[in-house]
Amino acid sequence: MSDDGQDLAEVQRTHWQNTYTAHPGMYGEEPSAPARHAAAVFHAAGARDVLELGAGHGRDALYFAREGFTVQATDFSAAGLEQLSAAARRQAVDRLTTAVHDVRDPLPLPDASVDAVFAHMLLCMALSTEEIHALVGEIGRVLRPGGSFVYTVRHTGDAHYGTGTPHGDDVFEHGGFAVHFFPRDLVDALAEGWSLNEVHAFEEGDLPRQLWRVTQTRPGTPSV
Template sequence: MYGQQPSAPARHACAAFRAAGAEHILELGAGHGRDTLLFAREGFTVQATDFSGTGLEQLQQAARDQGIADRVTTVVHDVREPLPLPDASVDGVFAHMLLCMALSTGEIHAVVDEVRRVLRPGGTFVYTVRHTGDAHYGTGTAHGDDIYEHGGFAVHFFPRRLVDALAESWTLHEVHAFEEGELPRRLWRITQTRPAE
């Protein structure tokens, strides 16, 4: 759906992870792995999760083809469930447009709580979401909770107050506005860290 080239947010995340001394990365909603493969090529070890086992199989094959399979593991996972990882076990977490799926505000908070749990103190979380300035916000079929559906695809559009609420008890470094793809989609790229304890 989004092509084979790594996303701009993943390139930003690489720099942020490297600056923080990260080695072990978790990617949520990895899909076919265009960003996972970038992280692995850049020398990180990556655990990629996604709801689709088929997408993860294609990711694993691509990693083998590129000679980086030793740095990539995959797990089929529904983000509404607890992450299958121990506490403080990863250095960085990346999620491109996963949190703006058709998740309730409560489910989004639960995901971010899980991210905080698995991140080591000082670890970095980079995520992107479509926001309420997007052209599709307020159009299509309304499902409540800032969720609107177009062509069978529902999106939770983020108001700034939700970003700020998700950053409570974190150190929020950046909320960067950018555009991507057709329409174009209007997104925020958020970078925050779990404070060192």
């Protein structure tokens, strides 16, 4: 990116912290449509444990736990995860743990230790293309053979692409939120060495935002 990536990362961390603090439970309690899709994919694959990256205040992590998965939820916002933990206690949801983690760092998990990974709008945050590739490499490392990865990203067909404050590398900022808009060739590049099962276009929220929901599978035979 044209400006210092670490500085932008810290600005974004503070912005999300302040946003979650000012607007607790800002996305509501109902799971996202991509999470419902992911749960069906994970069940069909026989998954037992799910890692959610960028869980925020946890509407999707709570849903996965209610669906019977053992869930590890991470986010770089402690405020969001505190809200998730409080909601889990109120709803008597167990099978769920949280950890503050910045996805620019290696995932704090052993190799081949989870059955499925979910990331809604996480890969399209203020990450460079290099950082996104490194993250997907880490996801491949922690997934067991045959494990599923479902993620969503805003793409270059979105109305906000190319507008707002540019940070280079297809990252543009609106209202304090920096977004890396994905071209299709980046999706394909991230699937190299994987089985790319689906790239599904959908809309969400205001404008409306234009997104892809991507489902890909780590090669190998799932463990029984």
